[in-house]
Amino acid sequence: MNEEYESFKEQVRSQADIVKVVSEYVDLKKKGNRYWGCCPFHGEKTPSFTVTPEKNLFHCFGCHAGGDVFNFVMKIENVTFPEAIKSLANKYGIPIPESHKTEREILKERTSKQIFELNALAVKFFQACLLKTKYGTNAIEYLKARGITSEIIERFSLGLAPPAYDRLNKALIEKKISEELQVAAGLIVKRQDGRVYDRFRDRIIIPIKDARGHVVGFTGRIINKGEPKYLNTGETDWFIKRKILFGMDVAFKNARVKNQIIVVEGHMDAISLHANGIDWTVATMGTAFTEQQARLIGRVVPEVVFCFDSDEAGLNAAMLAVPIAFKAGLSVKVINVPNGKDPDEFIRKEGKDAFLKLVAEAMSGMDYQIKHTLSQNDFSTLEGKVKTVSNILPLLIDCKSDIEIGKRIRELAQTLTVDENLIISEFQKVRKKGTSNVANRLIRTSFVVASSALEQAERLLLHCMVNKAGTLNLLETLEEYDFSNEERQEIYEKCRMLLNENVNNISSELFATLKEQAAAELEVILQLEIDEENLKQLVQDCVKQLKKAALERKYEYHSRLAAELEQSGDEKFLQELTESQRIKNEIRK
Numbered sequence: 333m334n335e336e337y338e339s340f341k342e343q344v345r346s347q348a349d350i351v352k353v354v355s356e357y358v359d360l361k362k363k364g365n366r367y368w369g370c371c372p373f374h375g376e377k378t379p380s381f382t383v384t385p386e387k388n389l390f391h392c393f394g395c396h397a398g399g400d401v402f403n404f405v406m407k408i409e410n411v412t413f414p415e416a417i418k419s420l421a422n423k424y425g426i427p428i429p430e431s432h433k434t435e436r437e438i439l440k441e442r443t444s445k446q447i448f449e450l451n452a453l454a455v456k457f458f459q460a461c462l463l464k465t466k467y468g469t470n471a472i473e474y475l476k477a478r479g480i481t482s483e484i485i486e487r488f489s490l491g492l493a494p495p496a497y498d499r500l501n502k503a504l505i506e507k508k509i510s511e512e513l514q515v516a517a518g519l520i521v522k523r524q525d526g527r528v529y530d531r532f533r534d535r536i537i538i539p540i541k542d543a544r545g546h547v548v549g550f551t552g553r554i555i556n557k558g559e560p561k562y563l564n565t566g567e568t569d570w571f572i573k574r575k576i577l578f579g580m581d582v583a584f585k586n587a588r589v590k591n592q593i594i595v596v597e598g599h600m601d602a603i604s605l606h607a608n609g610i611d612w613t614v615a616t617m618g619t620a621f622t623e624q625q626a627r628l629i630g631r632v633v634p635e636v637v638f639c640f641d642s643d644e645a646g647l648n649a650a651m652l653a654v655p656i657a658f659k660a661g662l663s664v665k666v667i668n669v670p671n672g673k674d675p676d677e678f679i680r681k682e683g684k685d686a687f688l689k690l691v692a693e694a695m696s697g698m699d700y701q702i703k704h705t706l707s708q709n710d711f712s713t714l715e716g717k718v719k720t721v722s723n724i725l726p727l728l729i730d731c732k733s734d735i736e737i738g739k740r741i742r743e744l745a746q747t748l749t750v751d752e753n754l755i756i757s758e759f760q761k762v763r764k765k766g767t768s769n770v771a772n773r774l775i776r777t778s779f780v781v782a783s784s785a786l787e788q789a790e791r792l793l794l795h796c797m798v799n800k801a802g803t804l805n806l807l808e809t810l811e812e813y814d815f816s817n818e819e820r821q822e823i824y825e826k827c828r829m830l831l832n833e834n835v836n837n838i839s840s841e842l843f844a845t846l847k848e849q850a851a852a853e854l855e856v857i858l859q860l861e862i863d864e865e866n867l868k869q870l871v872q873d874c875v876k877q878l879k880k881a882a883l884e885r886k887y888e889y890h891s892r893l894a895a896e897l898e899q900s901g902d903e904k905f906l907q908e909l910t911e912s913q914r915i916k917n918e919i920r921k
């Protein structure tokens with residue numbers, strides 16, 4: 333373990349006040365020795381998210397996210413463990429040592445920095461073309477006709493690519509930017525003969541930014557006739573469409589105020605809504621709504637409102653998006669834009685108030701799924717009714733309560749004129765086959781309350797191990813011990829390794845390497861209250877309990893084997909019976 337890097341991490345940890353860091357994303361209120369707020373990682377109205385400054389830990393009793401300040405930044409910014417450390421180091425002005433980085437990491441960081449700087453130069457070039465050249469006249473008229481003001485042009489850094497084939501390339505060459513880097517950024521295209529040309533020509537340019545405001549790519553929107561209507565930068569290591577929501581960098585603050593985010597399909601839809609005061613809107617990147625995008629929203633607000641085009645493609649896109657949002661723990665609504673219009677067309681014609689009315693009257697995600705499914709099925713026949721029921725019942729698995737499920741089954745029975753009890757019976761079958769959100773939550777949290785003295789002993793001992801509290805000598809006697817579940821076994825094995833390496837802060841290293849369920853178990857373990865005054869006795873009692881459990885497992889094994897051997901007439905059963913009796917006597921000591 334690199335001592336310089338360890339020292340750097342501890343410096344970052346000591347300066348990064350977890351309460352202040354979390355407060356940038358969560359409205360915290362102090363109660364006792366903890367701070368409470370609504371969890372930024374899943375939708376909730378009653379605060380179940382806590383920060384304990386004395387332990388430098390956060391924990392959500394709803395979704396069971398938790399860890400230290402590094403883990404919080406990892407989750408909230410969707411970054412890796414090293415990136416979280418660097419993010420906090422930059423925030424607090426702490427120099428980052430180079431020695432711990434691999435050549436590949438150094439090269440990737442250097443390239444990313446160069447790409448971001450190059451894209452920033454390209455933004456300035458495109459803006460100048462729009463605002464300061466003759467080429468921009470038609471484009472500005474086009475934007476004004478769509479209600480896009482100079483303030484919105486500046487907010488989204490809109491620009492224009494001139495009609496020439498090499499204007500951007502030449503401008504960047506003058507800035508000493510190599511053609512290789514321009515190609516890597518997707519700004520120019522190299523032909524087979526080695527000649528290059530600008531990717532974007534005679535198009536309004538829309539920069540694509542990540543959540544931190546870095547320009548990671550571009551979209552070009554054609555002004556005159558031509559195809560394709562939209563042209564995008566190709567995907568790169570820093571521009572991955574499924575992980576980005578257009579406009580998130582400017583929408584998230586207003587979204588927090590509104591407690592919701594509106595998601596549209598197209599960039600121009602989002603820009604148009606912002607221009608009309610609906611400034612908590614983002615757009616998908618021309619692809620289906622993804623789990624990564626849902627999680628990105630869930631870190632900011634508890635509710636998403638989908639407002640896709642009202643054509644068949646838009647309706648189907650919403651059907652696919654709703655369950656993804658449910659899975660991320662979001663409250664979901666869907667706007668049905670009337671008269672086959674898209675959001676941009678509707679708000680320009682009907683105005684802000686009419687659009688806000690659509691938002692206020694938006695259908696719940698569950699209602700939308702059921703209504704759309706009913707519209708796609710002919711339930712005038714018995715066969716049609718059966719098919720409709722089989723299509724709708726799996727949707728009900730995402731309902732938040734049995735009360736809601738019962739209500740929807742009654743409504744479905746009335747709509748289809750089918751016996752309610754028959755639908756209930758079918759739903760019970762579906763529920764057994766599938767796994768509901770409620771069941772998932774129960775599975776994830778089944779280990780929160782200790783079900784036995786053994787489980788509690790294992791957790792207490794692991795708590796002491798992670799905090800290096802007087803366990804090293806006693807642990808030597810547990811070399812062959814197997815913990816009673818996989819998660820605690822994983823924590824134990826990795827913790828022993830870190831203890832042997834004399835790592836300073838074990839919890840951070842564990843959170844960075846543990847699998848998801850093991851990390852969730854560690855969060856529970858670290859929340860335990862320990863009697864510091866009787867620590868030695870506590871550890872001894874835990875070790876004794878674990879040894880007893882190991883002996884009980886051995887006794888069960890040898891007793892079962894003795895019975896099997898006796899039944900088969902094998903004389904070795906006496907040997908196994910003697911061993912099982914010896915173990916039983918040892919347990920009684």
